[in-house]
Amino acid sequence: MFGFSKSTMISPADALPGRDRPVLTPGTTFHDILGTRIDAVPEGAEVAYFALGCFWGAEKLFWQLPGVITTAVGYTGGYTPNPTYEEVCTGRTGHTETVMVVFDPTQITYAQLLATFWENHDPTQGMRQGNDHGTQYRSAIFVTSPAQHRVAEASKLDFAERLQGAGYGDITTEIEPAGTFFAAERYHQQYLDKNPNGYCPIHATGVKCG
Secondary structure, eight states: OTTOOTTSOOOGGGSOOOOSSOSSOTTOOBOTTTOSBTTOOOTTOEEEEEEESOHHHHHHHHHTSTTEEEEEEEEESSSOSSOOHHHHHTTOSOOEEEEEEEEOTTTSOHHHHHHHHHHTSOTTSSSEETTEESGGGOEEEEESSHHHHHHHHHHHHHHHHHHHHTTOOOOOOEEEEOOOOEEOOGGGTTHHHHOTTOOOOOOOOSOOOO
16 A cells, blocks of 8 residues: 555555454463463453553463453454454554453452553553554553443543653543454464563553552
8 A cells, every 4th residue: 555654543445354264263272371261251250451562461461460360362443354463563454452351350350450551551652662663552442341431431531640740641542342352373372471582562651550
């Protein structure tokens, strides 16, 4: 596409066509650390979706939290069905790198997950995190219920005040209803467990939630 920028959101008409089959077959993959199936949601559990830059490091943040049942990395927020990593990297799918978190709300709250989200990236950078540029690195919260939406919006307002007090600009984080989450290829799942020295910096601002 002439004049196309990876840091500009693609239109649905210009997005890549994708494919009918997922790149990771459902029901076949277990979490390398937690031992749970990455696409299973037990009764009573809830699901949250967070995009905060490179999904390798972001996933590790969440799988270490008490009360988290499983995590997976993938792509959401765009238009291309069942995209590959290479396609997402072109900027022509509209997806952002996302972590799916399945959690037990009796052990960890959605607000606590949001604190991990806000405190471990810079939500003011728009279509990038640090040196990682493009729509796939934009900050986003994809909510699965009206209750999650209310809590997310309230936490955004609170954290915006804290960021501004520390000299940061406006938050660019999207808060949207969760669409389809397309699990990434197997080698991306729990990547930093397989590759402990893998590149995936966390661009935290140092600002803490209340």
